[in-house]
Amino acid sequence: MRQPYQILAFPYKKDDNGNYLYGIFCRGGKTERWQGIAGGVEEGETFLEACKREANEEAGISYDAPVVELKSICTMPVVNVTKDFLWGEKVYLIYEHCFGIDATNEIITLSHEHTKMEWLSFEEAKAKLKWDSNRNALWELNWKLINNKLDI
Numbered sequence: 001m002r003q004p005y006q007i008l009a010f011p012y013k014k015d016d017n018g019n020y021l022y023g024i025f026c027r028g029g030k031t032e033r034w035q036g037i038a039g040g041v042e043e044g045e046t047f048l049e050a051c052k053r054e055a056n057e058e059a060g061i062s063y064d065a066p067v068v069e070l071k072s073i074c075t076m077p078v079v080n081v082t083k084d085f086l087w088g089e090k091v092y093l094i095y096e097h098c099f100g101i102d103a104t105n106e107i108i109t110l111s112h113e114h115t116k117m118e119w120l121s122f123e124e125a126k127a128k129l130k131w132d133s134n135r136n137a138l139w140e141l142n143w144k145l146i147n148n149k150l151d152i
Helices: 047-059 076-083 124-128 132-146
Strands: 003-016 021-026 033-035 037-042 067-079 093-102 117-120
Touching: 003 067, 003 076, 003 132, 021 047, 021 124, 021 132, 033 076, 047 067, 047 093, 067 076, 067 117, 067 132, 076 093, 093 132, 117 124, 124 132
Parallel strands: 003 093
Antiparallel strands: 003 021, 003 037, 021 033, 021 117, 067 093
């Protein structure tokens, strides 16, 4: 059963010039919404396990790809994610825990959840992302990568 938590993950790699690129994904529908990989946390799963599972399900990223846990955590209305008060009216906000995933050696394959994916620079990705929480997490990941601070 799904728990009242969410994960958000951004694949990253370097281009031929040594610059970082970030994978962002488009959810189709009436309007395009660009975001990182996002999904729920199942019962008994850690946030890290959920991140790896969602990255594999939505982008074909292998379970052994290196993951960077970010400090970025946001809240969002439960009805924006599940369309209903799935866990009762006392759970009206859910927390989203964020990650980066080194996709240097990965071939991205999209699931049915996304219509397209693009590798973009930090500034290009930031400009396309729909939600502030995605932009904040991407900023943190970019800062950690360019400053070689993955361990903090």
